[in-house]
Amino acid sequence: MKIIVLMKQVGNKDAILRINRDETWIEEGDLSFEVNESDGYALEEALRLREKHGGEVVVCSMGPQRVKSVIKDALARGADRAIHIAGDDLAHVGPFASATILAEAIHGEQPDLVLTGLQSDDYGFAQTGVILAELLKFPHATIVIEVDASGERLRVKRELESGWYQWYSMPTPALLTIQSGISQIRYATLKGIMAAKKKEIREVTPSAEALSGAAQHQRVTKIYFPLKTKQTQFLGNGDAKAGAAQLAEKLRTEARVI
């Protein structure tokens, strides 16, 4: 089974975000980057499927040279090889264009399965995978929390809202978007890190045609911190311990919960 895993690099979740001068994106200069959370789980699922059924895991990431760190980490964790779709602005092209570029890059690979996270932690479009499935003419399922590839058809468990679940079956090749928590993620071992150095990273650039699909169906005009709607009483004024003492008092006298 050949599995392609699409992995995106996003800003570190713990970072304090600052808005850039144009108010169109965040200041990236002071950010550190990491792999998008659910994409990490998608890779883990791919590695487990390969352990069970054999085959190959190919990682694909798009973006500037810095995304190589995501790729190298994936190779160290066990992916066999990688495709890097290189381009400085590729993080901002919108979901349809992203999917078009990805489709072009992986089309020739003829995968049995394409896995990716259910949404990115930055733009949060939650659609690149589904659009890609449509472009590749693959059936798909989203928010997947279990994959059974042992039968003739692929069987996947999907998370629905408020504690409901549902199994779907479908033929392969197929595309699945994976929910965080599908399994426990392994860390790269030293051996894995050494082995990764010899693995292939094929660098490709999108064709002008694929890029032209980047017509602006959604153009960001401005970003800003959300307007606060609730009057929060901030306690302690920077002194965490004083805040804690004040809070205990307020919980008793104002909120009357103790």
Added chain:
Amino acid sequence: MSNGILVFAEHRAGAFNKTSFEAIAAAQQLGTSLQQPVTAVVLFTDDSLAREVAAYNVAKVISAENPSLAEYTPDAYTDAMEQVVRATDPQYVIMPHTYLVRDYAPKLSARFGKGVISDCIRANASGDRVTFSRRIFLGKIDADVVSDGEPPVFATFQSGAYRAEQAEKGSGAQIESMPVEVGEVRMQPEPAFQEVKQAVDLTKTDVIVAIGRGIKSQENIALAQGLADALGGDLAASRPICDAGWLPIDRQIGSSGQTVAPKLYVALGISGAIQHLVGMKNAGTIVAVNKDPEAPIFDIADYGIVGDLFEVVPVLTEEIKRLKG
């Protein structure tokens, strides 16, 4: 020329989702600002479900019908909706941002060579230009978005962005049956189910101390447990804590966990992503401790401490013991 707003009303096994009425409210408001008619669409085998939607103030309800629409599949829904969109030629297609819509709307929009303006919290029309606002970075930042492309524009609205009660009732809209063709349906659904009864029922506790990724490690959970004990409450968590296996899933609060409304909810090191907020925003008193002053959790907190939870929690625990003592 494209005109009007098409709004998708979602149901599962015949029961409409509350967010469908929120989407209708969004579509009606947009329709009023743009002076364009609103058409609702229901997908099913016959027109029996369309009546409930026809009670709302819309120009008409399209009942798109095919035996393959008895149960949701992305293939059947996309085929059906594509025909309805092409037949009605709207400027905007409005949908609720539910798990079902997330599963097929991008496939639908792809057939029109574009993506969806997803998970919006607002839409403002000025003249005939609509600016959609959506949350990015897990709720930390808002982005205003416009579409420069050809219609239709596909947009989904976050749960709670509009209130279902705001959806205006009408005098009974006309129902138009539209038989639609559905091609090969490749996905086969099995019946939906709930996991066996949860061991912990957090909906009945008065006090919840919830931990998020800010707790850093499993060993540190004891600290939060200490606070929960002092308050006489229960421990709960955001999703990443349960994903990591640090707490069992039945302690997870949010859209894919439990929905609670205790008297007191203390959020320690939780950023406040929408999927978490929907599970706890109706709590009586909400306390948030977070070192990031811009964390979205503060938007719904009554009391906030900007600071390190590892400094706050021991003092808070001691103070509460003292006050209770």
